[in-house]
Every structure is written in C-alpha cells, then in structure tokens.
Amino acid sequence: NLTDRLSQLVKTMRGQARITESNVQEMLREVRMALLEADVALPVVRDFIARVKDKALGQEVVGSLNPGQVLVSVVHKELAATMGEGVADINLAAQPPAVILMAGLQGAGKTTTTAKLAKHLIEKRKKKVLTVSADVYRPAAIEQLKTVTRQAGAEWFASTPEQKPHDIAVAAIDYAKRHYFDVLLVDTAGRLAIDEALMAEIRDLHGVLNPVETLFVVDAMQGQDAVNTAKAFKEALPLTGVILTKLDGDSRGGAALSVRQITGAPIKFAGVSEKIDGLEVFDAERHAGRVLGMGDIVALVEEVTKGVDLAAAEKLAGKLKSGSGFDLNDFLAQISQMKKMGGLSSLMDKLPAQMTAKAGAADMDNAERDMKRMEGILSAMTAKERANPKLLLDGKSKASRKKRIAQGAGVQVQEVNRVLNQYDQMAGMMKKMSGGGMMKMMKKLGG
Ligand code: GDP
Ligand code: MG
Numbered sequence: 001n002l003t004d005r006l007s008q009l010v011k012t013m014r015g016q017a018r019i020t021e022s023n024v025q026e027m028l029r030e031v032r033m034a035l036l037e038a039d040v041a042l043p044v045v046r047d048f049i050a051r052v053k054d055k056a057l058g059q060e061v062v063g064s065l066n067p068g069q070v071l072v073s074v075v076h077k078e079l080a081a082t083m084g085e086g087v088a089d090i091n092l093a094a095q096p097p098a099v100i101l102m103a104g105l106q107g108a109g110k111t112t113t114t115a116k117l118a119k120h121l122i123e124k125r126k127k128k129v130l131t132v133s134a135d136v137y138r139p140a141a142i143e144q145l146k147t148v149t150r151q152a153g154a155e156w157f158a159s160t161p162e163q164k165p166h167d168i169a170v171a172a173i174d175y176a177k178r179h180y181f182d183v184l185l186v187d188t189a190g191r192l193a194i195d196e197a198l199m200a201e202i203r204d205l206h207g208v209l210n211p212v213e214t215l216f217v218v219d220a221m222q223g224q225d226a227v228n229t230a231k232a233f234k235e236a237l238p239l240t241g242v243i244l245t246k247l248d249g250d251s252r253g254g255a256a257l258s259v260r261q262i263t264g265a266p267i268k269f270a271g272v273s274e275k276i277d278g279l280e281v282f283d284a285e286r287h288a289g290r291v292l293g294m295g296d297i298v299a300l301v302e303e304v305t306k307g308v309d310l311a312a313a314e315k316l317a318g319k320l321k322s323g324s325g326f327d328l329n330d331f332l333a334q335i336s337q338m339k340k341m342g343g344l345s346s347l348m349d350k351l352p353a354q355m356t357a358k359a360g361a362a363d364m365d366n367a368e369r370d371m372k373r374m375e376g377i378l379s380a381m382t383a384k385e386r387a388n389p390k391l392l393l394d395g396k397s398k399a400s401r402k403k404r405i406a407q408g409a410g411v412q413v414q415e416v417n418r419v420l421n422q423y424d425q426m427a428g429m430m431k432k433m434s435g436g437g438m439m440k441m442m443k444k445l446g447g
Contacts, residue, residue, distance in 0.1 A: 024056055024071065031075050031292075038254030039223030044261050052078050057252045061376035076277045076288050083256050083300045084284025088241065088266040090121065094212035097130065097176040097184040101209055103202055103233055104217035106190035106442055111141060113217050114187040115148035116272065117243075118280035122153055125183040132157040132172040134205060136166040145187050152275045157182070165189070165201055182384055186211070187264045194232040195218035215268070218259055220247050226255035230262040239263050245271030253290050256282075265322065328386035332378040333369055373411065377419045380408035389427075392420055 003054050028049055035045045039372055040067040100117065102110045114131055121127040131149045135141035139161050144150065149156040159168040169186065176184040186209060191198045206214060216239045218226050223409045233239060242263060244256050247270045260267055267282040378386065385391050392405075406413045 004261070017405045021057065024053060028053060028071070031071070034290055034292050035254060035257070037359060038189065039251030040254035040291070041224050041227040041258040044227070044258045045335040048078070048082065048257065057133075060198060071291070079257065079286045079288035079291060083260050083267060085285060086173075088268050089157060089214055089223075089281070090117070090125075090268065091184065091240065092121075092125065092127070097173065097181045098213075099173070099184045099186060099211040100207045100213040100215060100235075101186050101202075101206060101211040101218055102215055103237060103239075104190055105194075105229055106189060106192050106365055108217045108219045108222075109243075110188050110190060111144050112148060112274065112278070113243055113245060113271055114185045115152040115154070115270070115276055116156035118149060118183075118185055119152035119276055120269075120279055121183050128180065129154040129183045130157055130172070130176045130179075130181040130184065131148065131155070131185045131187065132168060133159050133187045134168050135187060136161045136168070137189050138162060141187075141189070154185075158293075163314060165205055166208055168204055179196045181274045184209075194229065199236040214238060215241045216263060216265065217274065218255060219251050220255050220270075221249050221251045221254070222255055223251065224258075224406065225410065227258045227262060230259045234263045237267040241265050243267070243269045243271065246424075248272045248278070251358065252262060253287055256287055257291060272350050280293075314327075319357055325364075328378060328381060328389050328392075328423055329383070331423045331426065332375065335375050335378070371410075374419050374422075376409040377405060377411060377416055392416075393424065 031052065032045055032049055035048065036042070040048070049312045052071075052075050055078060056071050059070060059074060090100065102114050104110050105349055111133070121129050129152075129153075130277060131145060131154055133142045133145040136159070137144075142159055143159065146156045146158075157172045159172075163171075165188070172184060172186065187204065188202055188205065189198065214237050216230065216233050216237075222229065242259055242265050244253070244267055245260070247253055255269055267284070269283045270280050270287075272278045272280050381392070385405075391403055395401065402413050402416045406416050409416070
C-alpha cells in the first residue's frame with residue numbers, strides 16, 4: 001500500500017546511499033535469474049555477474065533511485081558494453097573483391113542473411129555485389145540463394161551440386177575479379193549439428209577465399225545451444241563478426257551475450273524478419289534492455305531527477321534544519337512530486353518485470369487511487385491547517401475541522417484520520433534524520 005511505498009521512499013533516502021556487499025547479493029540473484037530466463041548460458045552468466053559485482057560495489061545511489069534500480073542500471077550498461085562497444089559495419093578494406101564468408105548451422109539464416117547483406121552493401125555502401133552458394137548438398141539451397149539474390153538486386157554466380165565447394169570458390173573469385181565486383185558474398189552449407197567434415201570443409205573454403213569478413217550467423221532462438229555452436233565455429237575459423245538472426249521471434253535474445261563472450265567477435269547485424277530488408281545494425285543498448293526484460297531504465301533515471309523540484313527540496317531541508325518541522329504542506333508537496341514523476345504506475349512501467357512482478361496491477365491501481373484521494377484530502381484543508389498540523393491532531397476544534405475537510409474531499413472522517421496518521425509517521429521519520437544529512441540528500445535529489 002501507499003504507506004509502505006512512502007516509507008520505502010524515506011528508507012531509501014535515509015539509508016543506503018551505496019551499493020554494498022550485503023545489499024548487492026540479493027539483487028544480483030535477481031539479475032542472474034533474469035539472464036538465465038533470457039537463455040544466457042550458465043558459465044557466461046557467472047562471469048558476467050562477477051564483473052557486475054566488481055563494478056557495482058561502492059557505486060553511488062543517485063537521486064531517489066534505490067540501490068536495486070542503480071544496480072539494474074549498472075547491469076544494463078555492462079550488458080550493452082559486453083555486447084556492443086561501438087557500431088561495427090562490414091569491413092571492406094581489402095583488394096576487391098572483398099570476400100565475406102558466411103558460416104553457421106543449417107537453418108540459422110545464412111542464405112537469407114547473405115541476400116540481406118547484399119542489399120545493405122548495395123544500398124548503403126554503393127557496392128557492386130556478387131553472391132555464390134557453396135552449399136552443394138541441397139540443390140534447393142543454390143536455387144534459394146539465386147531467388148533471394150535477385151530480390152536484393154545483386155548478381156548471382158551459378159554453381160551446381162556436382163561441383164566441389166573448393167572449386168566453386170575459386171571460380172567465383174575469378175569471375176568477381178574479371179567483372180570488377182567490389183564484394184563477393186559466399187553462402188555455405190550448414191549441418192543440423194556440428195560435424196568434423198563440415199568444419200574441415202569450411203576451413204578449406206576460408207583458406208582459398210581469404211575473406212576479409214568471416215561472419216558467424218546464429219539463430220537467437222537457439223538459446224543455450226548457441227554456446228556450443230559458437231565454440232565449435234570459433235575453434236574452426238577466425239571469426240570477424242556475428243549476425244544474430246530471428247530477433248523478431250519471442251526469445252529474450254540471451255544468445256547474444258553468450259555468443260559475444262565466446263567468440264570475442266562483435267555482433268554486427270540483427271535479422272528482424274524473413275524479408276529481404278529485415279536486417280538492422282545491432283543495437284547493443286536496446287538489446288541489453290530486452291535481455292534483462294526491462295523497460296528503459298535510463299529513462300527512469302532521467303525522469304526521477306527531472307521530476308524533483310530542487311527549490312522545494314531545499315526549502316524543506318532548510319525547514320528541517322531550522323527545526324520548524326515537516327508539515328502537511330510538505331506532505332502534499334511530496335505527493336505532488338511523485339505525481340510529477342508520472343505517478344507510480346508510470347515509474348513501475350520503467351522497471352524490470354522481475355522487480356515489479358510482486359506488485360500486481362491491482363495494487364498499483366489502489367496505490368494510485370490512494371494517492372489521488374490523499375491529495376484531495378490535503379487540498380481540502382486550509383493553508384493554516386496544513387502549516388499547523390497540530391490544529392488537526394490535537395487542537396480544540398479538531399473534530400469539526402476534520403468533518404469539514406471530509407465533506408470538502410467527499411470522504412469519510414476515518415479517511416482524514418488515516419492521512420493524518422500517515423503524515424504523523426512520516427514526520428516522525430523525518431525528525432530522526434539529521435539536518436545535515438537531509439540537506440545533502442536533498443541536493444542529491446535535485447541532481
Ligand atoms: P540457412 O540454412 O542458414 O541458409 O538458413 P535460411 O537462410 O534458409 O533460413 C532458414 C529459415 O529462417 C528461413 O525460413 C528464413 O526465412 C528464416 N529466417 C532467416 N532469418 C530470419 C529472421 O531474421 N527472422 C525470421 N523471422 N526468419 C528468418
Ligand atoms: Mg542456406
């Protein structure tokens with residue numbers, strides 16, 4: 001309920017200004033769960049949590065955020081940094097044709113992505129692009145590349161299932177050179193699982209082609225299995241980049257973290273639909289939010305600092321210092337402050353699902369309604385009453401005053417009493433805080 005939330009707010013303000021060994025443990029457990037739920041592989045999660053713990057310890061807690069929220073923000077940043085480190089487009093710094101080798105399991109999306117990349121390089125980089133298929137095991141695979149290459153507006157180099165992948169590579173390079181192609185994209189065969197023959201073949205292709213980019217194409221829906229696949233391909237080939245496909249699916253995309261960690265190669269693009277234009281530059285920041293299953297924590301941080309009125313906070317701090325106390329005007333100001341931040345439910349929307357799961361929608365609605373009703377009751381008081389809560393708490397005419405307020409706010413007298421009780425509790429807690437500490441806290445609140 002609201003009392004809990006307000007006292008929580010105060011506890012937060014007064015208490016933990018840092019993330020410590022003791023408060024970090026429980027929160028990290030939540031993060032660990034979020035990552036596992038997103039299908040990040042366990043060893044990768046362990047490594048990651050250890051790194052986050054190092055970074056989080058001693059981190060200052062800004063504004064009215066609590067340590068949990070700050071930790072999530074640290075996690076978010078670390079996730080984005082781990083998966084991102086700047087934007088990495090396709091490297092074409094090679095004697096033309098710049099060769100791009102596509103590697104990955106069958107069904108990962110290599111053929112589709114080859115065409116998507118061709119389109120990208122034609123449209124965004126103004127390159128003359130040739131594609132070729134070295135997938136000689138399934139005749140349909142060569143035809144498939146032909147079809148999607150047409151859609152991309154690139155040129156397709158014919159190959160047949162009777163040829164050896166090695167010979168196809170040599171012929172394609174020769175053709176690309178003679179026809180002045182800037183880029184040659186080589187689609188390869190994948191198997192349903194890693195096998196040694198496949199790895200030997202792609203290693204051989206790599207040797208002949210000497211590609212400037214060796215891209216590992218991996219299905220985001222693969223989850224935990226992505227780790228083993230990534231390991232096998234990393235051992236076989238010097239990977240220069242990763243393309244994460246099927247991010248339009250409903251996976252949380254934890255594979256991104258695993259694959260990035262295991263291959264050490266940057267995630268360059270993300271596949272976001274079956275269509276030829278369904279390729280996006282990988283946005284690590286945004287993806288970090290998805291992996292954690294949270295709304296935009298950064299927006300929350302900004303909103304919290306924006307919503308706090310520094311002048312009002314300083315006035316309150318000054319009052320406390322001079323001993324004039326926390327009155328009902330201050331209480332009303334606090335409630336308005338929370339409303340300015342977009343209300344409770346808007347704040348909750350910005351927190352990770354894991355953190356808000358306990359507070360159901362009904363709870364939130366109740367809290368919002370409570371807050372509105374409290375505001376109504378406080379507004380029905382006269383300015384004099386708000387400045388002198390004693391008039392309502394133990395004044396001679398307190399009963400008739402409360403009755404008048406209840407009528408004005410359209411509530412029962414018990415409700416007025418409830419608000420006064422809540423105020424009283426809060427004022428008590430406020431009194432316990434030292435003036436100096438409060439001032440510092442308020443300064444911080446103002447950003
Ligand atoms: P390959 O065996 O690695 O060459 O994989 P394909 O390119 O043939 O793709 C396998 C399936 O995944 C096809 O049905 C594609 O349409 C589909 N696919 C590939 N990339 C994406 C993507 O980013 N999103 C969605 N939804 N489907 C994709
Ligand atoms: Mg294919």
